[in-house]
Amino acid sequence: MRNDFTFYNPTKIYFGRHAIDNLAEELRHYGKRVMLAYGKSAIKKMGLYDTVVEILTQAGKEIVDMPGIKPNPTYAQVLEGARLVRENDVDLILAVGGGSVIDCAKAISVAAYCDGDPWEKYWEKFEPVANRVVPVASILTMTGTASEMNAGSVITNEDKMIKGGRVFSPNVNPKFSILNPEYTYSVPKYQMVSGIFDIMSHLMEQYFSGDDDNTTDYIIEAILLSLIHSTRIALQNPTDYDARSNIMWCATMALNKITGVSKEQDWEVHAIEHQVGAYTDCTHGAGLAVVSIPYYKYIYRNGIAKFVRFAKNVWHIDTDHLTDDEAALAGIDALAKFIVEMGLPTRLRDLGTTEDMITKIAKSTVPGGGYRRVEASDIEYILRECF
Secondary structure: OOOOOOOOOOEEEEEEEOOOHHHHHHHHHOOOEEHHHHHHHHHHHHHHHHHHHHHHHHHHOEEEEEOOOOOEHHHHHHHHHHHHHHHOOOOEEEEEHHHHHHHHHOOOOOOOOOOOOHHHHHOOOOOOOOOOOOOOOOOOOOOOOOOOOEEEEEEEOOOOEEEEEEEEOOOOOOOOEEEEEHHHHHOHHHHHHHHHHHHHHHHHHHHOOOOOOHOOOOOOOHHHHHHHHHHHHHHHOOOOOOHHHHHHHHHHHHHHOOOOOOOOOOOOOHHHHHHHHHHHHOOOOHHHHHHHHHHHHHHHHHHHHHHHHHHHHHOOOOOOOOOOOHHHHHHHHHHHHHHHHHOOOOOOOHOOOHHHHHHHHHHHOOOOOOOOEOHHHHHHHHHOOOO
16 A cells, blocks of 8 residues: 555445335434435335335425436536525435435535535535535435445536536535435346446546555455446346345445545546536446447556456456457456446447537546546547547
8 A cells, every 4th residue: 555545434324125214313413404306207106205205204304305306417406406405494405316316416515505606616626615515315226426425426517518526525425325225126227237337437447547556456356346246147137136235335335435545546537428428418337338448448558567457357367378468458358348248338429429529528528547648639539439
């Protein structure tokens, strides 16, 4: 562990079939008015909305409804939520849904009492949050982002055509999160596998970058092995509780900071996909799947030893009679085959990207990288490789 680090995560997790039984007790710690934030109709169809409303009502809470949060939540929705928080003096924001709903809830929590333009202060200038922050809690219905146990918030500013991510300080973390794997059963297959690839990308973007011989790398490899194994079971039987519970916990572990300690980290695949999403409104994990293969083929020689290790330890490829170059590419090819096995897209055109968007996406992506820094011209090449 070459680099110094501080690890702290304040979120309390309730995990399992009966996790929601803890909601009433947790609500005792917060005031009277609760904003209930959710997506369109999924939680109502599965009956979860009625269950949550009943618990809130029995706890004597007044409910401020915030429905319709999009899969790629917008800044306009953040401002609307912030207005509702102020007008109703909301004491707790309870996000019921996937990572997008929780991301939006966290953005609302920091924006509500911001003095000035929250987007400019927090998503452009990355200023620390000095204003009042409204507590957030979550009930998770789709796995992928780990937003249930981190302080991240990805929001799309439609006016600026920017999908921006921000990691706040731990006081923005959900105070508690309820994780019942059974709540994820109704998620369509495409959304399930998109979330799974988001998990994989979180792990790989921490794995393929600097400080390459530490305990954290072994943790990442173990989570990847569990995720791949459980995904194959869930593809055959989406209601296999063990598989779905393993996938859910893999997601939470992949981005609650534990898999990033001592790591320099990359995140350029996410940066590129965010701008693809800003232009196409595509599903996040699907966009990551498309971008990852050409990106890793572009940069692997700059961290070739780690890519060889990835082939051996994650995909169990016999590299004894392969050159390092051949072994590294074999690992990337195994990843590509797994993407196809899951039924995810492999081309940008499948996501609604048009050729005239490519240069705009490349120029609007924040340059960066891990083993190798990429600039706009590199990003455009990568995008054209997967168009």
